[in-house]
Amino acid sequence: MPWLTVLTLGLLVVGSVWGLALAPIDSKQGNSYRIIYIHVPAAFLSLAGYYVLAFAGAIGLIWKMKVANMVMRSAAVIGAVLTFVSLFTGAVWGKPTWGTWWVWDARITSMLILFFLYLGVLALQNAFEHEDSGNKAAAILALVGTVNIPIIYKSVDWWFTLHQPASIKFTEASTIDPSMMYPLLMMVLGFYSFYALSLILHTRAEILRRERKSRWVRDLVA
Template structure:
């Protein structure tokens, strides 16, 4: 256990191991997303109520899943960084934040686009959309805080603390927004019930979700690798590497 953690401390080790893992995740992401997209858009049956407009679910739901998962991963990486001083964890957290914010934005935007055929309006103060919007603000806060510090170490630690505070608050925010929504509920259609989804619609969705996760892991590995090179650019092994490739 300790040997493993000590290994993780070394960005060099991470750089080497991620080089081997990265292609697998890129391949999985490519295959799953292409399969899921083609299956979902071309072969899955149209919804009896919403027609073809329901197909936006194949982008909306995976993006919403990732938006939440990335915040949790960011907080875990922050905790790992604060407790064991593993710098790679912080680099990964820094690289995840913009991706998470982008996924939250995609989920919000696809939700708004989906709202036009189903609700007849671009925006509705629906409980899920509202908590997504708050999640976007939380992401922007973490990114802004990291950018505000001049010292990298303070920035890393401050962003880690904020991510952890945020992750404790996310369930509280989610449940209070649900409560608020049930109090003020306007007349709405609910988005297609999850359980009522037939297999032919559900399978491509699962494939898309897995594809999005693979994409997230692959992209984070890639971005973390370049961040390692950037931050460790004065280390010997990085210089050797650069010399080798020159």
């Protein structure tokens, strides 16, 4: 935990200063493009985090592991926040770039569905009198919802959308200048590290909350 905390803070501080203050101004968008240093990492983690959510749900559903259900809940909370950040920063970026806060674009709409999937998992876990029933229903929704992830990723290729295609590419030349790409990659790594740190802390808190009546928790607090 201490090393992960230092790594997270280091990557986020260096990446944000590099991207928000030191990276060059875009020739067409001016300084408004700098919101990508928050928007893109949040979008990446909202997608990757859903696979963490579904994987934990599958483990809880198949092997009945309580910790997996707690991880699923923690991943749902963090994923919902990151998806909201992605949608909000996208709207802020869209106003000066596209001239509107919101359009029912394929990429944006599928991201909104992802946000509701995260909220649905949280709602189902609390909707049943018996905890096991809630966890089972939430896990099924999490697994079914994975269909939406490739739709989000490929939406700009499958349909005509206002949202631009990916700028960072691994199979061909990227369409973003290295002076802007390197701080973006550092922010992406920082967000991944932040996600891991948040998931550990939130799951630990969830374990203590659910087991608060257990003797080992009382002894730990004492």
